[in-house]
Amino acid sequence: MSRTIQRRQFVKASAALATCSILPSQLRAFAPNARLRTAHVGVGGMGGADLNSVSSHAGVEVAALCDVDSNILNKAAATFPNARTFRDYREMISEMGDTIDACVVSTPDHTHAPAAMTAMNHGKPVYCQKPLTHEVFEARQLRHVAEKKGLVTQMGIQASAGLPYRRATQMIQSGVIGKVSRVLAWSYKNWGYDGPAFTDFDDVPESLDWDLWIGTTAMREYKKGVYHQRSWRKQIDFGTGTLGDMGVHIFDTPYRALALTYPTWVRTTCRQPTGAGHPEKNIVEYEFPGTQYTTDAMRWTWYDGADAPPSTDDLGVPEGVKLPSQGSLFVGEEGTMLLPHSSEPQLFPEDKFKDAARPDLEPRNHYHQWVDACMGEGETSSQFGYAGRLTEALLLGVVANRFPGRKLNWDAENLSVTNLEEANALLKRTPREGFQVAGL
Ligand SMILES: NC(=O)c1ccc[n+]([C@@H]2O[C@H](COP(=O)([O-])OP(=O)(O)OC[C@H]3O[C@@H](n4cnc5c(N)ncnc54)[C@H](O)[C@@H]3O)[C@@H](O)[C@H]2O)c1
Numbered sequence: 001m002s003r004t005i006q007r008r009q010f011v012k013a014s015a016a017l018a019t020c021s022i023l024p025s026q027l028r029a030f031a032p033n034a035r036l037r038t039a040h041v042g043v044g045g046m047g048g049a050d051l052n053s054v055s056s057h058a059g060v061e062v063a064a065l066c067d068v069d070s071n072i073l074n075k076a077a078a079t080f081p082n083a084r085t086f087r088d089y090r091e092m093i094s095e096m097g098d099t100i101d102a103c104v105v106s107t108p109d110h111t112h113a114p115a116a117m118t119a120m121n122h123g124k125p126v127y128c129q130k131p132l133t134h135e136v137f138e139a140r141q142l143r144h145v146a147e148k149k150g151l152v153t154q155m156g157i158q159a160s161a162g163l164p165y166r167r168a169t170q171m172i173q174s175g176v177i178g179k180v181s182r183v184l185a186w187s188y189k190n191w192g193y194d195g196p197a198f199t200d201f202d203d204v205p206e207s208l209d210w211d212l213w214i215g216t217t218a219m220r221e222y223k224k225g226v227y228h229q230r231s232w233r234k235q236i237d238f239g240t241g242t243l244g245d246m247g248v249h250i251f252d253t254p255y256r257a258l259a260l261t262y263p264t265w266v267r268t269t270c271r272q273p274t275g276a277g278h279p280e281k282n283i284v285e286y287e288f289p290g291t292q293y294t295t296d297a298m299r300w301t302w303y304d305g306a307d308a309p310p311s312t313d314d315l316g317v318p319e320g321v322k323l324p325s326q327g328s329l330f331v332g333e334e335g336t337m338l339l340p341h342s343s344e345p346q347l348f349p350e351d352k353f354k355d356a357a358r359p360d361l362e363p364r365n366h367y368h369q370w371v372d373a374c375m376g377e378g379e380t381s382s383q384f385g386y387a388g389r390l391t392e393a394l395l396l397g398v399v400a401n402r403f404p405g406r407k408l409n410w411d412a413e414n415l416s417v418t419n420l421e422e423a424n425a426l427l428k429r430t431p432r433e434g435f436q437v438a439g440l
Contacts, residue, residue, distance in 0.1 A: 036374050039064035039100040039124075041089040041115045044072035045229055046129060047106030050156065051076060053367040054104055054127065060371055063100050066092045069228070071207040087209050089115045093122050102374045105129060106156075108232045109239050111215045113138035114437045120145050121438055125152035125374045127367070130248045131240055132384065132391040137428035139395060140415060141439050143388025154370040154380040155387035157252050159342045161366035165253045168337065168345040170359045172257040173293060176347065177332030181295040182315070183254045185328040186308035187246035187341075193234040193277025198223050216431040216440075234277045240398050241278030242304035246326060247394050250341055251302075252382075254328050255390050258298065259291045262412035263393050268400035279404075281305030284397035295333070302397060316348050399426045 036059055040051050043065050055062050066086040067073035077085050086092035093103065103119035105112055105128040113133040116126045120142070132155050133139045146153045159165055172180065201221035204210040210222050217237045225231055233239035254260075263286040270279035284302040288294070303310045309323040316336030317329065324340035336348045347353035366382075373380045392412075400408050402423070409418045417423040431440065 034375060035059055035061040036371055037061050037063035037099065037101045038104060039066070039092055039096055039102070039119075040076075040104045040106065041066045041092070041119075042105065042107035042111070042129075043067045043076035044069060045106070046156070047104075048076065050104050050106045050127070050129070050367070051080075054371060055080070057368045057371040059375060064092050064096050068209040068212040069205075069207050088212055090118055093118050093124070097122075100124065102126070102152075102371075108213075109244065110134045110217055110232075110237060113142055113440055114216050114431070114435065116142055117145065117437045117439050120149060120151055120153075123149065123151070125370075126384075127154045127156065127370050128384075128387075129156040130387075130391075131155075131244045131394055132387045133395070134238070134240060134244075135427060135429050136392055136395045136399065137415065138440055139388045139391040143384045145439055146384035146388075152370065152373045152380060153384040153387075154366070154373075155382045155384065155391075157249055157382050157387070158366040159249050160252050160256070160382055161364040161369065162342055163361050163363065164339070164342060164344045166361050166364075167359055168253050168339050169257040170361075171345060171347075171356070172254075172330060172337065174357070175293075176335070176353070176356055177330060177337055178334035179295050180254075180258055180293060180330050180332045181298065182331040183258070183298065183300045183328060184303070184310050184312070184315070184331075185247065185250045185254065185300070186303040186310055186323075186326065187242055187250060188305070188308045188325040189242050189246050190280050190305040191233040191239060191242040191245045191278065192280035192282075192305060194271060194274065194280045195276065196274060197276040198226065214432070216429060216435040216437075218432060236276065236278060239278065240395065241282070241401070243282060243284060243302060243397050243401075244394055246304070246341075247302060247397075248390065250326060250328055251394060252390060253339060254300070254330060255393065256386070257330075258288075258293045260288045260294075260298070260393070261291075261389065263288050263300075263396060263410055264297075265407050265409045266396045266400045267407040268397060268404060270401050270404050272404060273402050278398070279305075279401050281307040282397075282401055283307050284400065286393070286397065288393075318348055318350070321346075321348075399423055402426060 062080040062083045065076050065083045066089045102125040105115045116128045119126050202224040204222040267285050269283040282304050286300040288298045290296040326341035328339045330337040338346045372378050411418050
């Protein structure tokens with residue numbers, strides 16, 4: 001809970017105690033009346049959806065909006081005319097000070113960590129889009145700072161709140177298919193670019209502050225349709241390819257259900273680096289140490305672009321079952337679970353599992369869960385303590401795509417690739433002059 005909210009609730013509660021002898025157990029009644037004043041960084045694309053979802057909570061007051069594109073900012077401001085508007089999130093967070101309670105970050109991936117860390121350095125709880133960060137080091141740091149300061153946080157993997165993923169998690173943990181030895185996960189999407197680096201450029205649109213959009217990364221010329229909006233996903237310095245984009249949703253359930261931690265090694269099969277985009281198709285293998293839900297060591301393989309979906313011969317999927325275009329497969333000692341992205345799990349052999357228990361679960365609102373937790377009620381399910389570890393594992397696969405076919409051995413304790421020094425240089429960005437943030 002933010003210190004501001006705590007203080008405001010305390011002040012209200014003290015005043016109430018002074019005027020009418022209210023019982024301590026009734027103090028909780030004040031919490032729903034306190035308003036959570038939110039500040040939003042990036043309000044176009046998914047940022048617009050985040051703004052609507054967060055503000056649909058009756059306890060939220062949208063206090064500040066920030067976007068580097070004035071057209072997008074003006075559109076959001078028309079819906080929230082009482083909110084103050086900014087181009088630069090650093091100015092917003094420092095000028096708004098104690099008049100905001102919490103911050104939502106919905107920018108392209110390369111700005112997640114700088115904006116989220118700036119907010120946390122000011123003691124603000126944060127909702128941050130996925131993947132949590134662009135760099136491995138940033139994922140560790142956000143997690144450490146959130147935990148050290150005890151801030152309420154949530155990463156934007158809303159599918160994890162959905163019934164199918166939560167049901168699959170419980171079923172796996174109940175041991176329905178026994179201990180799991182392999183996971184396959186895939187997405188047909190292609191957030192890669194195999195072409196050469198760009199040599200011709202365009203004028204920056206008048207509405208866009210290109211310097212702020214580039215942020216911590218090295219400055220370069222603008223090119224229409226390559227960066228702002230959405231396409232930045234394909235570019236190494238800004239996005240995290242299909243693995244970071246869709247993988248984070250699809251990895252979440254197996255990672256959570258199997259209580260995985262850090263991989264011991266990772267290896268990507270893809271084309272050689274071009275200096276521009278992420279590869280258009282990748283096969284990424286991981287090995288994780290065993291947990292109570294897995295065999296001694298757990299092998300995990302990710303497929304994207306034209307390499308998805310994978311072949312599942314001999315993995316317990318009956319002939320004739322068509323794999324979905326995105327999803328995962330758990331191979332257990334007693335059977336196989338197919339989990340299409342955001343859909344109900346299927347168990348094989350079907351006959352064996354026709355009476356398998358499917359837990360009844362209450363719906364959960366992923367955004368309201370964060371708002372409620374900021375206001376002192378309950379906890380978030382994808383806080384940075386979890387999201388940081390998940391993102392770190394994913395991003396190691398993204399780093400490995402710069403060294404096709406090489407196995408990177410991971411020393412999680414020392415945040416280091418032990419057998420390839422060049423890979424260590426890719427774990428942490430050197431921020432551009434003027435964009436350094438304490439802690440990153
Ligand atoms: N959870 C989901 O299902 C889901 C879906 C789509 C996107 N996303 C995530 O949302 C984020 C945004 O993706 P998108 O597709 O909306 O991208 P986008 O490029 O369409 O939108 C990004 C917005 O942020 C603004 N912006 C860029 N840099 C900024 C800065 N420094 N300060 C303030 N505003 C800035 C842009 O002007 C734009 O309005 C990404 O992290 C993406 O992975 C999540």
